[in-house]
Amino acid sequence: MAAHLSNENTSNGSSYTGTSLEDLPKSWTFTSKLPPDPKLPTPAESHKTPRDEIHPWQVKGALFTWVRPEESKDPELLAVSPAALKDLGIKEGEEKTQEFKETVAGNRLLGWDVEKGEGGYPWAQCYGGWQFGSWAGQLGDGRAISLFETTNPSSKTRYELQLKGAGLTPYSRFADGKAVLRSSIREFVVSEALNALRIPTTRALSLTLLPHEKVRRETLEPGAIVARFAQSWLRIGTFDILRARGDRDLIRTLSTYIAENVFDGWESLPARNPADDGKSDSPLGTGVGKDTIEGPTGLEENRFTRLYREIVRRNAKTVAAWQAYAFTNGVLNTDNTSIFGLSVDFGPFAFLDNFDPNYTPNHDDHMGRYSYRNQPTIIWWNLVRLGESLGELMGIGEGVDAEEFVEKGVRQEGADELVSRAEGLITRVGEEYKAVFLEEYKRLMTARLGLKVFKESDFESLFSEVLDTMESLELDFNHFFRKLSHLKVGDLETENQRKEKAGVFFHHEGVTGIGNTEESARKRIGDWLEKWASRVYEDWGPDGDDAARQADMKKVNPKFIPRSWILDELIKRVEKGGEREILDRVMNMALHPFEEHWGGDEKEEERFCGDVPKPERAMQCSCSS
Numbered sequence: 001m002a003a004h005l006s007n008e009n010t011s012n013g014s015s016y017t018g019t020s021l022e023d024l025p026k027s028w029t030f031t032s033k034l035p036p037d038p039k040l041p042t043p044a045e046s047h048k049t050p051r052d053e054i055h056p057w058q059v060k061g062a063l064f065t066w067v068r069p070e071e072s073k074d075p076e077l078l079a080v081s082p083a084a085l086k087d088l089g090i091k092e093g094e095e096k097t098q099e100f101k102e103t104v105a106g107n108r109l110l111g112w113d114v115e116k117g118e119g120g121y122p123w124a125q126c127y128g129g130w131q132f133g134s135w136a137g138q139l140g141d142g143r144a145i146s147l148f149e150t151t152n153p154s155s156k157t158r159y160e161l162q163l164k165g166a167g168l169t170p171y172s173r174f175a176d177g178k179a180v181l182r183s184s185i186r187e188f189v190v191s192e193a194l195n196a197l198r199i200p201t202t203r204a205l206s207l208t209l210l211p212h213e214k215v216r217r218e219t220l221e222p223g224a225i226v227a228r229f230a231q232s233w234l235r236i237g238t239f240d241i242l243r244a245r246g247d248r249d250l251i252r253t254l255s256t257y258i259a260e261n262v263f264d265g266w267e268s269l270p271a272r273n274p275a276d277d278g279k280s281d282s283p284l285g286t287g288v289g290k291d292t293i294e295g296p297t298g299l300e301e302n303r304f305t306r307l308y309r310e311i312v313r314r315n316a317k318t319v320a321a322w323q324a325y326a327f328t329n330g331v332l333n334t335d336n337t338s339i340f341g342l343s344v345d346f347g348p349f350a351f352l353d354n355f356d357p358n359y360t361p362n363h364d365d366h367m368g369r370y371s372y373r374n375q376p377t378i379i380w381w382n383l384v385r386l387g388e389s390l391g392e393l394m395g396i397g398e399g400v401d402a403e404e405f406v407e408k409g410v411r412q413e414g415a416d417e418l419v420s421r422a423e424g425l426i427t428r429v430g431e432e433y434k435a436v437f438l439e440e441y442k443r444l445m446t447a448r449l450g451l452k453v454f455k456e457s458d459f460e461s462l463f464s465e466v467l468d469t470m471e472s473l474e475l476d477f478n479h480f481f482r483k484l485s486h487l488k489v490g491d492l493e494t495e496n497q498r499k500e501k502a503g504v505f506f507h508h509e510g511v512t513g514i515g516n517t518e519e520s521a522r523k524r525i526g527d528w529l530e531k532w533a534s535r536v537y538e539d540w541g542p543d544g545d546d547a548a549r550q551a552d553m554k555k556v557n558p559k560f561i562p563r564s565w566i567l568d569e570l571i572k573r574v575e576k577g578g579e580r581e582i583l584d585r586v587m588n589m590a591l592h593p594f595e596e597h598w599g600g601d602e603k604e605e606e607r608f609c610g611d612v613p614k615p616e617r618a619m620q621c622s623c624s625s
């Protein structure tokens, strides 16, 4: 690994220096609290099953199957994320050891005592999903296998470490359990890039090439494994499969597990707090309250409603961040929508280049179901599926723990009322989703524009207007904000000055977009800059405090974004060109996106941060990964 990689930009800035993989504190909470696949009821049972007897089957009454990774020959560790090492509490240099390389390649089980046949064991999760609006049945970790959970002693954050591309599981359906190098490079980089942009996401520790693995997609491609980690890998799809099978007991068990073992306990969940009425940022308030609270419309919020609200609020914030940074996931099926509110499962994702709200990165998504502009709506669609899974538990209100209800469910005569109460609650939480989304979006956009406070008039006159301008003039979204960060308000006093500065936002080839001329483009941007500058003066005082404002803006407006064209070049150079160091250089830029320079190859850095080559803008890719 290159020596210039530094660790300072991690979410946990403590002085804890970490430990070896072997000595990491490990746990298997998920598997100890939730029921295993009855076909392989114990780790020992699974361990004695030959690996080639693992093939797809339906898993009922369970949330996971004990299954170990396939062994891989001569794995080559291509890169690690130093920030990930630090956040997991793994010491620097550990990645050079054989133990590390074998573990992240799936060749070594930590925690399992082979001699005694006991200890913690790897597992694959069971889930289902709504894909492109249709019910897809059982999905599950078809190629991901979790090794263990580990809690960083310094940050106290618990993560589940998982290998993607580690071989067949009962959830592999018709596929091979493998991942190709191409999509693994993409996931490795984008996970860490999103985290550095402060967008909630699953993370990536390492990227390993499997040199003997030739994986069939459209062509034969090299296989790879990404070691990835997250506070939780649970998805809306986990609930979907239980609901589809009518497994109401397991829905309750899973909900309880999430409240108590993924979040910080039932008490930590939001509750309507009457004292907050009229003051809070959401129609329901965010305060912590009693177990069941009478809402303003007579709908009781029991603890399961509060759990639902927590999941909804998290997702609202994450989508707001996607919109504010123009990230598109590309495949927002319910199996790719996280209970923890993380960006998860990176297939044909992309950051927008030019601002085009209709852009969708997946060239098979002809209807644009998962386009940039649809993301907030589609995540709510997914959250309604979750509301339906939790509907019975929410709709029963304070009777949720009554013995008869727990054992048999609601009586026929109470069903209509329960359904209408559940619907009422989901609708109300939908209002909260909108409110939380908007609040977060405004907060992020206000910061990106270098303003201190959001004013109601900013939405129309600054946000909407700048987006319309970018769309019409085909300007690059993320470059716009970085370039804006460099402007001094004193240079925007006269119309001529503003028109001159407007040119910094143009592409190399000049003004494009239907009906635009250079003059009209300069005028339009200049008019917006005038409004922007007057808001800057309002917030920063009569001189606009350029230096302080510019510094603040650069902390939220990245210079580097892993665009599709950069990832494509990276893939070519690693896969076809045999390059390796480029991975460390790009990862270093992704981990420190707000820097001006990275101390690597300066020409390359500037090229990666510069104008996107015209033919490579708004690229699309296929789902096959």
Ligand code: AMP
Pocket (backbone or CB within 6 Å): 139, 140, 141, 142, 143, 144, 171, 172, 173, 175, 176, 177, 178, 179, 331, 335, 336, 345, 347, 625
């Ligand atoms: P994705 O589109 O990556 O979110 O995957 C949807 C479902 O298909 C998940 O259950 C995956 O585990 C499964 N899947 C995707 N690719 C493969 C593969 N190559 N082998 C086994 N399962 C896969």
Ligand code: MG
Pocket (backbone or CB within 6 Å): 335, 336, 345
């Ligand atoms: Mg998925």
